[in-house]
Amino acid sequence: MENLTFTLADFEGPLDLLLYLIGKNKMKIADIEIVSLIDQYLQLVNHAPDAGMDEASEFIEMAARLIYMKSVFLLPRNDEQDELREELTGMLVEYSACKEVAVRLGTLADGIFIAVRQPLEQEQDMTYHLQHSPEELRRACKAIQGKQVRKAPPTRQEFDPIVTAPFVSVASRVVHVLRGLVTGKIHQLCGFFDKKRGRSENVATFLAVLELLKSGRITLDENEKITLRKSNTKRA
Numbered sequence: 001m002e003n004l005t006f007t008l009a010d011f012e013g014p015l016d017l018l019l020y021l022i023g024k025n026k027m028k029i030a031d032i033e034i035v036s037l038i039d040q041y042l043q044l045v046n047h048a049p050d051a052g053m054d055e056a057s058e059f060i061e062m063a064a065r066l067i068y069m070k071s072v073f074l075l076p077r078n079d080e081q082d083e084l085r086e087e088l089t090g091m092l093v094e095y096s097a098c099k100e101v102a103v104r105l106g107t108l109a110d111g112i113f114i115a116v117r118q119p120l121e122q123e124q125d126m127t128y129h130l131q132h133s134p135e136e137l138r139r140a141c142k143a144i145q146g147k148q149v150r151k152a153p154p155t156r157q158e159f160d161p162i163v164t165a166p167f168v169s170v171a172s173r174v175v176h177v178l179r180g181l182v183t184g185k186i187h188q189l190c191g192f193f194d195k196k197r198g199r200s201e202n203v204a205t206f207l208a209v210l211e212l213l214k215s216g217r218i219t220l221d222e223n224e225k226i227t228l229r230k231s232n233t234k235r236a
Contacts, residue, residue: 014062015095017041022092029092034085035073038066074210076220168201173208181218181228189224 011017021040022032045056045063069084132140180186192205209226212218219227 014041014059015091016099017044017059018062018092019096019099029089029096032089032092034088035070038070041066074214076213076222076224166198166200168198168204170204170207170211173201173204174211177205177208177212177218177226178228181226187225187227189220189226192226 011020018037018041021037021044022029025033025036025040027033027037042063045059069088072078072080072084075081177192180192186192189209192209193202209218209220213220217229219229221227
């Protein structure tokens with residue numbers, strides 16, 4: 001992608017930037033390449049000149065949403081991919097239509113003299129006029145005390161399960177997955193996961209499967225059957 005010089009202020013928001021990328025790549029909103037569009041958006045936002053937090057917050061929020069979408073689209077095809085695609089497409093179609101209407105309204109307003117006045121200042125009555133029974137006040141007081149208890153800082157004992165959790169490397173789980181496929185003991189994706197194992201080991205196994213799929217060493221069909229590519233059998 002060619003280098004572009006711009007500021008986030010050049011766009012009215014993240015959807016405006018996405019529409020710009022769609023037009024630049026000559027895509028149709030109804031048939032956009034999700035992963036390619038996400039990569040370009042993230043590259044532009046990451047290399048944009050420094051901007052204030054208020055200006056960049058909505059672009060960063062959209063970037064986080066797009067990163068999640070990309071992680072879903074890198075997995076085997078599932079219903080969530082279609083839902084996310086429809087959601088993003090609907091947002092872009094609605095924003096594009098609103099933008100066209102705004103341009104038309106702006107054209108109609110050209111040459112029209114508009115006069116406005118400053119809003120009148122009104123005195124606000126801060127007196128609380130509602131009346132409550134003592135029982136209602138007692139329940140409200142207890143609710144406030146309960147919130148204060150929930151906001152108490154966490155204790156050291158609460159962090160012990162996280163700090164003492166065993167470390168499981170992704171590389172070791174890659175070897176585990178390949179060994180299971182080469183020996184023919186495991187054929188289904190669910191066979192690599194066990195509820196009795198710790199969360200760290202299952203997460204590392206999941207990341208290992210993603211890494212092997214990305215490198216093309218294994219394949220995964222719609223029935224969650226994992227197979228080792230023939231070109232990689234000897235290497236494994």
